[in-house]
Amino acid sequence: MAQPQGLLFSKEHEWVSVDGDRATIGVTDYAQNSLGDIVYVELPKVGSTIAQFSNVGVIESVKAVSDLYTPMSGEVLETNGALENDPSAVNRDPYGAGWLFKLRLTGAGEASSLLSADEYEKIATE
Amino acid sequence: MPVQYSSILKEHDAVRHRAGLFDLSHMGQFWLTGDSVAQWADTLTINAVATMKPWQARYNIFCNDDGGAHDDTIFYRVGQRWLLVVNASNATKMWQHLNAHLPPDGVALRNDHGRAALIAIQGPRSVAILQPHVDVDVAALRYYFCTEGNVDGVPAIIARTGYTGEDGFELFVAGDAAPELWRSLLRDGAEAGLEPCGLGARDVLRLEAGMPLYGHELTEEITPVQAGQSWALKMSKPTFIGKAALAEQIERDDFSRIVGLMMQDRAPAREGYRVTRDGAAVGEVRSGSIAPSVGNKHIATALVERSAATLGTVVEVEIRGTAHAANVVPLPFYKREK
Structure with missing residues (x-):
C-alpha cells in the first residue's frame, strides 16, 4: 500500500512527522501488519534523551517481541498513554491513534538519513 | 500449518x-x-x-x-x-x-x-x-x-x-x-x-484451557506429575516405563511444578523469563500469552519450586530486567460453560 506523503521513514519501519523542532513517531502500516496483533508497547521515558537509531523500547505481538528504534534524536516530550490499555490502536491506525512518542529534536541534519515515502515504499514492498 | x-x-x-x-x-x-x-x-x-x-x-x-x-x-x-x-x-x-x-x-x-x-x-x-x-x-x-x-x-x-x-x-x-x-x-x-x-x-x-504443550509444560525433563497431569497416571497398573521414578517423586513431594500465573499489569510473560519470589529465583515461565477469554489478562505457565506453587502466592516475572508481579492462580484459566 502507498505510504502517507509528508512523513519520513526509517529502514526499521518507523515513521516520523516533523513540525519545526518537534516530531511525532510511530511504526508503519507495513510494520504493524508484519508484527500481527500488538498486545504491548514499552516506550521511552518522558524526559529522557534518546539518540537516532538507538533501541528505545519494544513492541510485542501475541507471538513475538520486537525492538523499537527511534528514527531521530531528541528529548522525549510525551508518550501515547492510550496504548497501555489499547495497544491494538497501532494495528488499526498506525499513522494516527497508534502514534508512539513525541520528541523535541536535538540532532541536526538527521532528516537526510531518513527515507521519503517513495523510497520507503520500495523497501516495504521488496 | x-x-x-x-x-x-x-x-x-x-x-x-x-x-x-x-x-x-x-x-x-x-x-x-x-x-x-x-x-x-x-x-x-x-x-x-x-x-x-x-x-x-x-x-x-x-x-x-x-x-x-x-x-x-x-x-x-x-x-x-x-x-x-x-x-x-x-x-x-x-x-x-x-x-x-x-x-x-x-x-x-x-x-x-x-x-x-x-x-x-x-x-x-x-x-x-x-x-x-x-x-x-x-x-x-x-x-x-x-x-x-x-x-x-x-x-x-x-x-x-x-x-x-x-x-x-x-x-x-x-x-x-x-x-x-x-x-x-x-x-x-x-x-x-x-x-x-x-x-x-x-x-x-x-493455554487458556490449561492444556500442556509438549516442549513447554511437558519435556523429557518435566514429568506428568510436575505438569499437573497426575489425573492421567494409573499407579494401579502393574508396570510401565517411568513408574518407579514417578512413585518416588510423588513420595518425596519436593519437586518443582507447573503453575498458572496471571500478570498483575499489562506486560506479557514469555517462555524462558525468570520467575522470582521476593527477589530470589524460584523458576521460569514455560508458556505465556494474552488471554482474550480471561479478561484480556496476560497469563502464563511457569515451572516453580514447591514453596512458590501455592495458590495465591505473589511472584515476580523478570521482563527485560524489571520485576512484574504475578499471582499464582488455578488451572485451567478458562472453562467453557456447558
Whole structure:
C-alpha cells in the first residue's frame, strides 16, 4: 500500500512527522501488519534523551517481541498513554491513534538519513 | 500449518464464539493392530489403555525411565484397531520408541505420518457446520469418543476431541482427500463464521484451557506429575516405563511444578523469563500469552519450586530486567460453560 506523503521513514519501519523542532513517531502500516496483533508497547521515558537509531523500547505481538528504534534524536516530550490499555490502536491506525512518542529534536541534519515515502515504499514492498 | 491465516486474535475469537478449522496433518498418526496392543501399550504409558471401550479416545503420556515425558498423545480405539496420534515434533522419536519396544508377536505397527490428514473443527457451531457434510449423527457422538463415517463421501474417523477447550471434532481422512474437504467445509461454514485457524490461535486456546504443550509444560525433563497431569497416571497398573521414578517423586513431594500465573499489569510473560519470589529465583515461565477469554489478562505457565506453587502466592516475572508481579492462580484459566 502507498505510504502517507509528508512523513519520513526509517529502514526499521518507523515513521516520523516533523513540525519545526518537534516530531511525532510511530511504526508503519507495513510494520504493524508484519508484527500481527500488538498486545504491548514499552516506550521511552518522558524526559529522557534518546539518540537516532538507538533501541528505545519494544513492541510485542501475541507471538513475538520486537525492538523499537527511534528514527531521530531528541528529548522525549510525551508518550501515547492510550496504548497501555489499547495497544491494538497501532494495528488499526498506525499513522494516527497508534502514534508512539513525541520528541523535541536535538540532532541536526538527521532528516537526510531518513527515507521519503517513495523510497520507503520500495523497501516495504521488496 | 501457518502461525496465522488472518490474525491470531481474530481466529481465537472465531473458535470461542463461532468455529475454527485447523489443518493438523503434520501430527503423527500410527496404527497399532493385533491382539496384544492394549496390554503392550499399557507397559509404555501412564494412563490405562486396556480399559478403553471400543470407539473411546483417551489422553496418554509416554515417559522415559526417569519419569520425564517422552510424548503426550491420544489413543483412539477404532473398533478393534488403535490409532495413536503423537506430536509432530516427536513423531520420529516415537516411531523409534515403539519399534524398540515391539514384542515378538501380537502387535503390528503402521506409520501414516505425512500421508494421512487430520482436520479439526472447533467451536460452539461445530455440530451445525459439520452435520450437513457427514452421514452420522455427530451431535450424538460423546466427548472423547469416535466413529467411522463419510465426510463429503470420503471415509473418515470422526472424533469428538480437540485441543482448544471448546466443543469440536477431529476428522481423520486420507491425505489426498484433505484439500477438497478443507475447501468444502470453509466454503459452507463461512456463513456461520467458520474461519481457518493457525498454530498461533491454537496455542492461545490451549493455554487458556490449561492444556500442556509438549516442549513447554511437558519435556523429557518435566514429568506428568510436575505438569499437573497426575489425573492421567494409573499407579494401579502393574508396570510401565517411568513408574518407579514417578512413585518416588510423588513420595518425596519436593519437586518443582507447573503453575498458572496471571500478570498483575499489562506486560506479557514469555517462555524462558525468570520467575522470582521476593527477589530470589524460584523458576521460569514455560508458556505465556494474552488471554482474550480471561479478561484480556496476560497469563502464563511457569515451572516453580514447591514453596512458590501455592495458590495465591505473589511472584515476580523478570521482563527485560524489571520485576512484574504475578499471582499464582488455578488451572485451567478458562472453562467453557456447558
